[in-house]
Amino acid sequence: MCGIVGCILKEDNDVAPILFDCISKLEYRGYDSIGLATFDEGNIYIKKDKGKIEEVDHKLNLSDMPGSFGIAHVRWATHGDPSKLNSHPHVDEDTSIAVVHNGIIENYLEIKEKLTLEGHVFKSDTDTEVIPHLIQKFMNEKFDLEHAVRKTIDIIEGAYAIAAISKNEPDKIVATRKDSPLIVGIGEEGYYLASDSPAILKYARDIIYPERGEIVIIDRDGVVVHDEFDNVVNKEIDTINWTPEMAEKEGYDHFMIKEINEQATAVRNTLTQKDNIQEIIDDVGDIQRICFVACGTSYHASLTGKYLIESLAGIPTDVILASEFKYSANTLNENTLVIFISQSGETADSLKALDVANQTSKTLGIVNVAGSSITRRAQYVIQTQAGPEIGVAATKTYVAQLTSIYLFAALLSKNVELLKEIEKVPDFIDETLEDIDFIKDISKRYNYARDFFYLGRGYSYPTALEGALKLKEITYIHGEGYAAGELKHGPLALIDEGIPVVVIIPPGDNYRKTMSNLEEVKSRGANVLAIGSSDDESLKAKSDDVIAINADVKEIIAPLVYIVPLQLIAYYITIEKGHDPDKPKNLAKCVTVE
Numbered sequence: 001m002c003g004i005v006g007c008i009l010k011e012d013n014d015v016a017p018i019l020f021d022c023i024s025k026l027e028y029r030g031y032d033s034i035g036l037a038t039f040d041e042g043n044i045y046i047k048k049d050k051g052k053i054e055e056v057d058h059k060l061n062l063s064d065m066p067g068s069f070g071i072a073h074v075r076w077a078t079h080g081d082p083s084k085l086n087s088h089p090h091v092d093e094d095t096s097i098a099v100v101h102n103g104i105i106e107n108y109l110e111i112k113e114k115l116t117l118e119g120h121v122f123k124s125d126t127d128t129e130v131i132p133h134l135i136q137k138f139m140n141e142k143f144d145l146e147h148a149v150r151k152t153i154d155i156i157e158g159a160y161a162i163a164a165i166s167k168n169e170p171d172k173i174v175a176t177r178k179d180s181p182l183i184v185g186i187g188e189e190g191y192y193l194a195s196d197s198p199a200i201l202k203y204a205r206d207i208i209y210p211e212r213g214e215i216v217i218i219d220r221d222g223v224v225v226h227d228e229f230d231n232v233v234n235k236e237i238d239t240i241n242w243t244p245e246m247a248e249k250e251g252y253d254h255f256m257i258k259e260i261n262e263q264a265t266a267v268r269n270t271l272t273q274k275d276n277i278q279e280i281i282d283d284v285g286d287i288q289r290i291c292f293v294a295c296g297t298s299y300h301a302s303l304t305g306k307y308l309i310e311s312l313a314g315i316p317t318d319v320i321l322a323s324e325f326k327y328s329a330n331t332l333n334e335n336t337l338v339i340f341i342s343q344s345g346e347t348a349d350s351l352k353a354l355d356v357a358n359q360t361s362k363t364l365g366i367v368n369v370a371g372s373s374i375t376r377r378a379q380y381v382i383q384t385q386a387g388p389e390i391g392v393a394a395t396k397t398y399v400a401q402l403t404s405i406y407l408f409a410a411l412l413s414k415n416v417e418l419l420k421e422i423e424k425v426p427d428f429i430d431e432t433l434e435d436i437d438f439i440k441d442i443s444k445r446y447n448y449a450r451d452f453f454y455l456g457r458g459y460s461y462p463t464a465l466e467g468a469l470k471l472k473e474i475t476y477i478h479g480e481g482y483a484a485g486e487l488k489h490g491p492l493a494l495i496d497e498g499i500p501v502v503v504i505i506p507p508g509d510n511y512r513k514t515m516s517n518l519e520e521v522k523s524r525g526a527n528v529l530a531i532g533s534s535d536d537e538s539l540k541a542k543s544d545d546v547i548a549i550n551a552d553v554k555e556i557i558a559p560l561v562y563i564v565p566l567q568l569i570a571y572y573i574t575i576e577k578g579h580d581p582d583k584p585k586n587l588a589k590c591v592t593v594e
């Protein structure tokens, strides 16, 4: 959902190579266009164009710009098509101010109309362009850059993280945020701004997190943060424990396949959160209802949580899409624990819901990105330990979310047996990954399909939904996940000769009924690809293909292991089709608009 970066170097060295390096690390946030603005000897220099970073760099040589401070942007288009004109940075008429922005200015049309009447001329279709014009207007009225930005945010409505430079106030970047992420990095060679930490890990790991409405001023001497009354705020400095290498491909072809391969480690590291989770459970007190709130993949992890908590702890549990949450707000009370699951901790729908839930209930965030907005606004936090996830398709963060949820459910219900089973998961994942070549070959054979179905019962139903989501988002093949028992209530009509049906069928209570559903689709001509136990001979006889999982993986923990082949199927079909799995079209890693 757009990424922004800013940097000012202490010495007078060229900043463009650093800006380019940092913004390249945020390509997962938007790949419609890229642009940089730097300042040197009284002028602002801009290079920008539509297209992926590599293409634009090839054309414009983005690292070759003068100046020791500047800003940069990658765009996920909201207002105006991906084009050079709509690319950031945006400027005022005489290029005295340059601005990068992540978010949406909801009232931009009325501001634009007003400024046009005052003589301002706009060149783009973006909402962002009103920002440099407003800053220019206030600087013309003799406000300095900081106060012109302050006056501007009094007018604009919506979500934003903004960084601005002015040629009339050199050696300074002014930034602010509301409902879009922004971090400030303090490095040895300079000071940095970014939408997300992977951008600046190589240069700075001491981080400040500005709050909504605070104004950040960075210059060669350091960082100052002002609150809305112009008072200096003494911000805490956190140190990120992620390393720059963690945000690199490290020899893999894509981040997605690297991250799939890191899943055992993600689970192992997240298991270290057990004591923290126990403390939260002890502290949270009497809970009569649990509500999970999330989007996308995190929603599927939450659904697994409902099955676990209701069956093990007997606490009524709902799972609500964050974007639909407000309709349930009246049902919350102080005995409800609302659990927000989010990889990024910055998803706008989830943040809006969190603000609502905080008014009545206890709130817990299960989040991967340290210091993100959900971690700062939820009353309790469980930090998943997946490390930075760059691929747009969530993989290792999903298993890390599941690990936290499993620990939570097991500790809540004092289920020692389940705790023991969870400990085995990393080895089961690694063992499944040993079959990667076999899964790759199978995936190639399913590349022909236009539609896929994924079936699972009980704990395997959310896995079916997640498998279908992975397929849709990166292969662009239509995939539907269904509760296996539901198929006969309508969708069975869609099953035809050769249509692939992926059946998730671990050994356990649901096995026999799922097998009946498998036979129903098989007898109607479906091509059945089953994910089941390695010792299940009957499954091998009845399916076209079987991906075998260690027979010791019990149904209850199957979601943590059976998802691995589904991720791989989506990945290898995508490769076969020649798409980029890390940057699926129309999507972005962090969805900061509602």
Ligand code: M6R
Binding pocket: 295, 296, 297, 298, 299, 341, 342, 343, 344, 345, 346, 347, 350, 392, 393, 394, 473, 589, 590, 591
């Ligand atoms: O950062 P979040 O977990 O809050 O993001 C929610 C969804 O946008 C996200 O899970 C999305 O569905 C996945 N990237 C898809 O793989």
